[in-house]
Amino acid sequence: MSGAALGIEIVFVFFLALIILHRYGDFKKQHRLVIVATLLAWYLCFLIVFILPLDVTTTIYNRCKHAVNSSPSESSITNGSQSTPTSGNRECFKPWSYIPTGIMPVFWRVVYWTSQFLTWNQLQTIGIAAANTWGLFLLVLLLGYGLVEIPRSHWNGAKKGYLLMKTYFKAAKLMTEKADAEENLEDIMEEVRKVNESIKYNHPLRKCVDTILKKCPTEYQERMGRNMDDYEDFEERPNTYPTEKGLVKLHKQVIYSVQRHRRTQVQWRILLEQAFYLEDVAKNETSTARQFVHTFQPQEPENKVIQYLYTPTVEWYWECLLRPWFHRILAIVLAAFSFIVVWSECTFFSTNPVLSLFAVFIQLAEKTYNYFYIEMACFFTIFFLSICVYSTVFRIRVFNYYYLASHHQTDAYSLLFSGMLFCRLTPPLCLNFLGLTHMDSSISHKKTEPTAYTSIMGSMKVLSFVADGFYIYYPMLVVILCIATYFSLGTRCLNLLGFQQFMGENEMTSDLIDEGKELIRREKRRRQRQEEGENRRREWKERFGNNREDSARSRNVQADQKESSFTETNTNRPVASKYTRANGRNERDRIELLQDAEPLDFNADSVSEDPLDSDSGRYQPGGRYLSMSRSRIFDDV
Numbered sequence: 348m349s350g351a352a353l354g355i356e357i358v359f360v361f362f363l364a365l366i367i368l369h370r371y372g373d374f375k376k377q378h379r380l381v382i383v384a385t386l387l388a389w390y391l392c393f394l395i396v397f398i399l400p401l402d403v404t405t406t407i408y409n410r411c412k413h414a415v416n417s418s419p420s421e422s423s424i425t426n427g428s429q430s431t432p433t434s435g436n437r438e439c440f441k442p443w444s445y446i447p448t449g450i451m452p453v454f455w456r457v458v459y460w461t462s463q464f465l466t467w468n469q470l471q472t473i474g475i476a477a478a479n480t481w482g483l484f485l486l487v488l489l490l491g492y493g494l495v496e497i498p499r500s501h502w503n504g505a506k507k508g509y510l511l512m513k514t515y516f517k518a519a520k521l522m523t524e525k526a527d528a529e530e531n532l533e534d535i536m537e538e539v540r541k542v543n544e545s546i547k548y549n550h551p552l553r554k555c556v557d558t559i560l561k562k563c564p565t566e567y568q569e570r571m572g573r574n575m576d577d578y579e580d581f582e583e584r585p586n587t588y589p590t591e592k593g594l595v596k597l598h599k600q601v602i603y604s605v606q607r608h609r610r611t612q613v614q615w616r617i618l619l620e621q622a623f624y625l626e627d628v629a630k631n632e633t634s635t636a637r638q639f640v641h642t643f644q645p646q647e648p649e650n651k652v653i654q655y656l657y658t659p660t661v662e663w664y665w666e667c668l669l670r671p672w673f674h675r676i677l678a679i680v681l682a683a684f685s686f687i688v689v690w691s692e693c694t695f696f697s698t699n700p701v702l703s704l705f706a707v708f709i710q711l712a713e714k715t716y717n718y719f720y721i722e723m724a725c726f727f728t729i730f731f732l733s734i735c736v737y738s739t740v741f742r743i744r745v746f747n748y749y750y751l752a753s754h755h756q757t758d759a760y761s762l763l764f765s766g767m768l769f770c771r772l773t774p775p776l777c778l779n780f781l782g783l784t785h786m787d788s789s790i791s792h793k794k795t796e797p798t799a800y801t802s803i804m805g806s807m808k809v810l811s812f813v814a815d816g817f818y819i820y821y822p823m824l825v826v827i828l829c830i831a832t833y834f835s836l837g838t839r840c841l842n843l844l845g846f847q848q849f850m851g852e853n854e855m856t857s858d859l860i861d862e863g864k865e866l867i868r869r870e871k872r873r874r875q876r877q878e879e880g881e882n883r884r885r886e887w888k889e890r891f892g893n894n895r896e897d898s899a900r901s902r903n904v905q906a907d908q909k910e911s912s913f914t915e916t917n918t919n920r921p922v923a924s925k926y927t928r929a930n931g932r933n934e935r936d937r938i939e940l941l942q943d944a945e946p947l948d949f950n951a952d953s954v955s956e957d958p959l960d961s962d963s964g965r966y967q968p969g970g971r972y973l974s975m976s977r978s979r980i981f982d983d984v
Contacts, residue, residue, distance in 0.1 A: 352444035356401070368389060368762075371757040396730065400721070404721050408439060451799035486775050487824055493738055498679075502674065516860050518618055521611065522615070532564075532605065542556055555591065614752065623871065624641075627642055693825075733773075
């Protein structure tokens with residue numbers, strides 16, 4: 348297995364980074380250079396997290412060999428072609444994932460300097476110590492939030508009422524953003540229309556306009572194409588045509604507005620499905636049949652095995668009975684792990700006695716050379732720290748400038764910025780972990796063999812005031828940040844500044860919850876009317892479709908026969924023949940009209956509502972396509 352574990356994890360981490368990037372990015376629409384750079388940044392950062400435990404076990408084995416070789420009573424136990432170094436009663440067992448000497452230093456050099464090039468290429472004069480110091484500063488800020496928020500989110504996940512109220516709150520905020528995005532898109536498309544009409548086919552800037560049109564939604568492209576005369580020449584008049592700089596600015600505005608509009612539309616559909624499902628869970632909790640009933644028919648899963656196993660009864664037990672307890676137990680486990688992290692961050696500098704719990708666990712396993720336990724302990728510890736930090740990065744939203752949105756709705760700048768953050772955070776995160784486990788010689792103050800990671804990526808020994816001051820005492824601030832997060836001080840400050848945040852007892856929060864509840868109710872009513880209309884249309888066709896077609900076909904044949912015979916026998920009366928044809932044509936038109944008609948919905952809120960409206964939108968006399976959610980948001984006013 349020498350080196351095999353390293354190769355397996357390199358391949359596995361690549362596909363893991365690719366899958367996560369596919370969830371947030373759009374491979375078809377975004378530039379390839381953006382996708383490759385972001386994938387490389389994420390891959391290198393995730394790779395450090397997965398490979399570092401192998402470096403720890405390899406270092407522990409090398410330390411044991413060094414101790415044995417330097418011992419005066421040196422012996423060797425030979426098993427076939429392999430020899431195990433021993434010293435008295437002490438044996439050095441080779442780990443299953445042992446990496447040969449010389450591989451890890453080269454590996455860390457490639458990973459570290461590549462990640463540093465991706466994030467610090469504009470600050471070439473900054474050294475490793477400065478980079479790690481800045482990363483540690485940012486790391487503690489994000490870690491303090493994640494250590495509290497992740498266990499609390501799972502604890503609140505067991506409260507169905509809490510989740511439903513929060514979903515209503517999100518719906519009200521998202522509807523505001525959605526309406527603003529639609530209005531902004533309409534304004535930008537109006538500017539594009541004016542530019543498209545002013546710059547004709549033989550203008551030097553026409554290629555730029557065509558590039559802008561390609562970024563517009565399809566319906567706007569078709570509409571602008573119909574309204575343009577391609578063969579109309581332009582006239583050379585000063586100060587009437589936009590400049591190339593203005594077209595560049597318009598191009599950026601089009602990309603931003605289209606991206607934002609598409610993102611809000613997708614998020615609105617996802618939020619509606621989430622709200623409908625949570626309402627169904629609340630209704631099914633009091634069900635005595637113990638079978639989960641959906642308000643709307645869910646989509647059938649592609650895997651038939653899942654559909655066969657996940658029956659309505661299983662779904663009821665999971666959603667209404669087991670899932671809340673699962674979230675509570677998971678929240679308690681994560682809270683205990685968070686407490687261990689906070690305790691170790693405040694005491695990892697103490698080497699005698701050893702107070703850091705992570706260092707205690709690793710040292711106990713080191714005495715028995717339980718490499719598998721060491722690797723698993725290191726992996727889960729780094730994984731938990733990474734989840735706390737990286738999840739905070741995914742939750743950060745700086746207005747609409749930086750925003751990581753799932754379902755392929757993240758823009759190129761946000762993807763690149765997240766890659767930069769990951770590259771800056773991962774090295775100090777791993778150095779902090781090595782300090783917690785006393786694997787860093789600057790913390791343990793022992794002249795032992797350092798890990799390959801520490802030797803290549805550097806430690807805080809470069810600057811004494813950093814190694815003995817900032818690096819030791821700054822992580823203690825995680826306690827203050829955890830307390831602030833627990834009492835939601837950041838949320839309260841944002842709420843006071845006018846940024847609406849979800850808070851339990853707040854007048855503005857209650858108003859937004861009521862507004863969101865009303866929006867969800869209207870969307871549910873609209874979808875119910877749509878499904879009822881489709882069901883009645885289907886029943887109408889099943890009952891009367893074939894009979895009416897047969898009767899209409901026989902009536903047409905009889906009418907044609909009567910018409911032809913009447914015309915042949917009564918050639919002296921052309922007027923009667925004319926009216927006979929007209930009556931036959933009217934009869935056929937009436938039959939076709941009855942075939943295509945659908946029943947009206949007499950349960951509609953008002954007579955102005957059209958039951959034939961589709962989900963995609965409807966065309967208004969003014970030439971604007973309005974979505975159903977926006978056109979009916981104020982239907983009661």
